[in-house]
Amino acid sequence: MQSPVPDLLQTTAALSPSQSKTIREFLTHSAEPELARLEAEVERLQGLLATATAARDAQKSFTDAHRALLAPIHNVPEDVLRLIFLETLPRNRDAALAPDEGPLLVAQICRFWRNMALNTPRLWxxxxxxxxxxPPGGHSAKVxxxxxxxxxxxxxxxxxxxxxxxxxxxxxxxxxxxxxxxxxxxxxxxxxxxxxxxxxxxxxxxxxxxxxxxxxxxxxxxxxxxxxxxxxxxxxxxxxxxxxxxxxxxxxLRSLTFRGHMAALSAVCAWAQLLKLHLVLCSGDISSTMNGLFVLPLHILEGCPLLEDLCFEWNGPAAHVVLPETPTTLTLLKLSRLAMHGIPSYILTSLSKRVDWHNVEAVAITFPRYAPSPLDYTWNVTSVIRVGITSLQLSGSHVRTDTLLEILDALPMIVELSLGQEPDQQPQMTTSLLGPDYDRDVSFLQHLTASDDDEIYCPRLRRIRLQNLSAVSDATIVEFLLSRLESRDSEVATLSHASFGIVRERQLDIPAKLRQAKDEGRELDALAWLQLSTQYPVPEKRAVYSPKDGIPDDDPVEDGFVFSLACA
Structure with a gap:
C-alpha cells in the first residue's frame, strides 16, 4: 500500500490543511480497513493454529499412550516388578512414612503400579x-x-x-x-x-x-x-x-546394639549365634563397676564364636575403664570388622595381646575425649593396626600428621580411609597451662596426592572420607582428586568414592573444576563413575514436623563405605 505523503513519514514537519485532509481520508478509506482485514485474518489463522495445536497435542498423547504400551517395563513379570519396587527402598535405613520414597512413591506412577504396590506386603x-x-514440659502421660x-x-x-x-x-x-x-x-x-x-x-x-x-x-x-x-x-x-x-x-537374635546394664543383658542373650555386637558402655552400670572403675565386659565375647562385627564405645573418662583379670585369651576367628570408640590406648594394646582377631580387615577408632595427657592418642600402631587392614577410620581427638603417616605407612593394603578431622602439625610447646598449641595441617592431603615422581601413601586407596575440614582448601582437594582420577601407567588405584565434610564456606565448585579439567584434555575417564559428595554449612531451617525428622539425609556416596558416618 502506497502512502499519499511518503515524504512526510518519520519527520516532524508541520502539516498543511490539505495534507491533514488527505491523511485522514487515507486512514478512513484505505489504511484502517486494511489493518482490520489483516487483524481478522491473523485471528482466523491463530484460531486454526490453536485448533491444529490442540489436535496435534491430543494426537501426540494418544500416540505416546500406545507407544508406551510397547515399553519393556510392560513385559516385566509381576514378580520381577515387585523386586524392582523393593530395590527402591533405602538401603541403610528403614523407609520414612513420606510420599517421596518407598511405597508411597511408586504408588503415584499409575493405577497398575499402585495396585502392585498395595499388594506387595514386603514393600510396607x-x-x-x-x-x-x-509439648514443652510434656510427660509420657500427656503424650x-x-x-x-x-x-x-x-x-x-x-x-x-x-x-x-x-x-x-x-x-x-x-x-x-x-x-x-x-x-x-x-x-x-x-x-x-x-x-x-x-x-x-x-x-x-x-x-x-x-x-x-x-x-x-x-x-x-x-x-x-x-x-x-x-x-x-x-x-x-x-x-x-x-x-x-x-x-x-x-x-x-543376630545383631545387637545395646546400651545399659551388661548383667541384665548377659542373663538372657543367646550369644552363640550373634554375628554383630555393638556395646555402648555406661559409667552408671554398677553391675560392671569395680572400685569405681568400669570393667570391660570381655566375658561376653567368650560366648560369641561366630562374631563378625564388634564395637565397644566408652564416653566416660579414659582412666576409668579397665580390663578384667579373665579371660586371659580369646579367639575371634570370624571377626572382620572392629570398632573401638573412646577406649584408651593402653586398653587397646592390652586387649590386642589377649584376643586373636588376626582376620580383621576393617578398623574404626575414636580417640578418647578425656585423655590423661594431650598425647595419649599417639598409641602403639602395631597394637591394633595389622598389615592386612583394608579399611581404617580415625576420629576424635587430635592426631598429628607424623602419627597419621606412620599408621598409613603400616597399611600398604588400605583401600578405604576415613578421618574425623584434619591432622595437626607438630605442636609448638608453650608455657600455657593448656599445654601445646596445635594447628590444623593445611597440606596433609598432599601426602596422599599421586605423582609420577614420588612414592605416595595408600597407593591402593579407592574410597576416602574426610570430615570437619577447615584448613585444607578446596583447591588442594581438587588437586588430590585429579591426581587420584587421572589415568597413568602406575600401580596407583583410581578413586571410586570421595566424601568431604567441610565446615568453612565454599571456595570452589569442586565437581565443576573436575569437569573443566576433563574438558581441557586431562585423562579423567574414572570421573564418570566417581561417587563424590561435598558438604558445606547450610543455614538452619525453621523446625516443622516432617516424617523424616531424625533420619539422616541419604547420600549414595556413603553406601560404598564399610563404617557409617555415624561412627566418625
Whole structure:
C-alpha cells in the first residue's frame, strides 16, 4: 500500500490543511480497513493454529499412550516388578512414612503400579516412625495419639498393608529433643505386631524401660527378631541387674546394639549365634563397676564364636575403664570388622595381646575425649593396626600428621580411609597451662596426592572420607582428586568414592573444576563413575514436623563405605 505523503513519514514537519485532509481520508478509506482485514485474518489463522495445536497435542498423547504400551517395563513379570519396587527402598535405613520414597512413591506412577504396590506386603514392612515433638514440659502421660493422629494412622495403614511378613521398625525423633516420648497408642500398635518384628531400632538416648509395653515383652514373644538396637536401664536392675531383659532374650537374635546394664543383658542373650555386637558402655552400670572403675565386659565375647562385627564405645573418662583379670585369651576367628570408640590406648594394646582377631580387615577408632595427657592418642600402631587392614577410620581427638603417616605407612593394603578431622602439625610447646598449641595441617592431603615422581601413601586407596575440614582448601582437594582420577601407567588405584565434610564456606565448585579439567584434555575417564559428595554449612531451617525428622539425609556416596558416618 502506497502512502499519499511518503515524504512526510518519520519527520516532524508541520502539516498543511490539505495534507491533514488527505491523511485522514487515507486512514478512513484505505489504511484502517486494511489493518482490520489483516487483524481478522491473523485471528482466523491463530484460531486454526490453536485448533491444529490442540489436535496435534491430543494426537501426540494418544500416540505416546500406545507407544508406551510397547515399553519393556510392560513385559516385566509381576514378580520381577515387585523386586524392582523393593530395590527402591533405602538401603541403610528403614523407609520414612513420606510420599517421596518407598511405597508411597511408586504408588503415584499409575493405577497398575499402585495396585502392585498395595499388594506387595514386603514393600510396607520397612518403616521409620519419626515421633513428633512433645509439648514443652510434656510427660509420657500427656503424650498420646492426639499429638499426631496422622502419624498413627499412617503406621496403622502400613502395618495393615504389610500383611504377615517380618517387620523392620525404627523409632526416631528430632535430634536433641529431650521431651522425646513414644505415644501409648503407638506402643500398643507396635507391640501387637511384636511376633513379626525382624528388626527394631530405638534411639540409644531413650530408655526403653520407660516404654512399658515394650519393656514387658519377653524373648518368647519375639520369635523372628534378628536385629535389635536399644538402651535399657531399669531402675529395678540397680538391686537385681541379673534379672534379665526381655527384648535381649529373642531366640534368633543376630545383631545387637545395646546400651545399659551388661548383667541384665548377659542373663538372657543367646550369644552363640550373634554375628554383630555393638556395646555402648555406661559409667552408671554398677553391675560392671569395680572400685569405681568400669570393667570391660570381655566375658561376653567368650560366648560369641561366630562374631563378625564388634564395637565397644566408652564416653566416660579414659582412666576409668579397665580390663578384667579373665579371660586371659580369646579367639575371634570370624571377626572382620572392629570398632573401638573412646577406649584408651593402653586398653587397646592390652586387649590386642589377649584376643586373636588376626582376620580383621576393617578398623574404626575414636580417640578418647578425656585423655590423661594431650598425647595419649599417639598409641602403639602395631597394637591394633595389622598389615592386612583394608579399611581404617580415625576420629576424635587430635592426631598429628607424623602419627597419621606412620599408621598409613603400616597399611600398604588400605583401600578405604576415613578421618574425623584434619591432622595437626607438630605442636609448638608453650608455657600455657593448656599445654601445646596445635594447628590444623593445611597440606596433609598432599601426602596422599599421586605423582609420577614420588612414592605416595595408600597407593591402593579407592574410597576416602574426610570430615570437619577447615584448613585444607578446596583447591588442594581438587588437586588430590585429579591426581587420584587421572589415568597413568602406575600401580596407583583410581578413586571410586570421595566424601568431604567441610565446615568453612565454599571456595570452589569442586565437581565443576573436575569437569573443566576433563574438558581441557586431562585423562579423567574414572570421573564418570566417581561417587563424590561435598558438604558445606547450610543455614538452619525453621523446625516443622516432617516424617523424616531424625533420619539422616541419604547420600549414595556413603553406601560404598564399610563404617557409617555415624561412627566418625
Amino acid at each position: 514392612a520397612s518403616m521409620n516412625v519419626s515421633i513428633p515433638r512433645a 498420646s495419639a492426639s499429638s499426631s493422629p496422622a502419624m498413627l494412622g499412617m503406621v496403622s495403614l502400613w502395618l495393615q498393608r504389610s500383611g504377615t511378613v517380618p517387620l523392620s521398625i525404627t523409632l526416631s525423633a528430632v535430634p536433641g529433643d529431650i521431651h522425646f516420648r513414644v505415644p501409648r497408642d503407638l506402643q500398643q500398635l507396635l507391640v501387637s505386631n511384636a511376633a513379626r518384628w525382624r528388626s527394631l531400632r530405638v534411639p540409644l538416648y531413650y530408655n526403653v524401660a520407660t516404654i512399658h509395653r515394650l519393656a514387658a515383652l519377653t524373648g518368647a514373644q519375639l520369635p523372628q527378631l534378628q536385629e535389635l538396637s536399644a538402651y535399657h536401664m531399669d531402675a529395678g536392675s540397680w538391686n537385681d541387674p541379673s534379672a534379665g531383659w526381655g527384648l535381649g532374650g529373642a531366640p534368633n
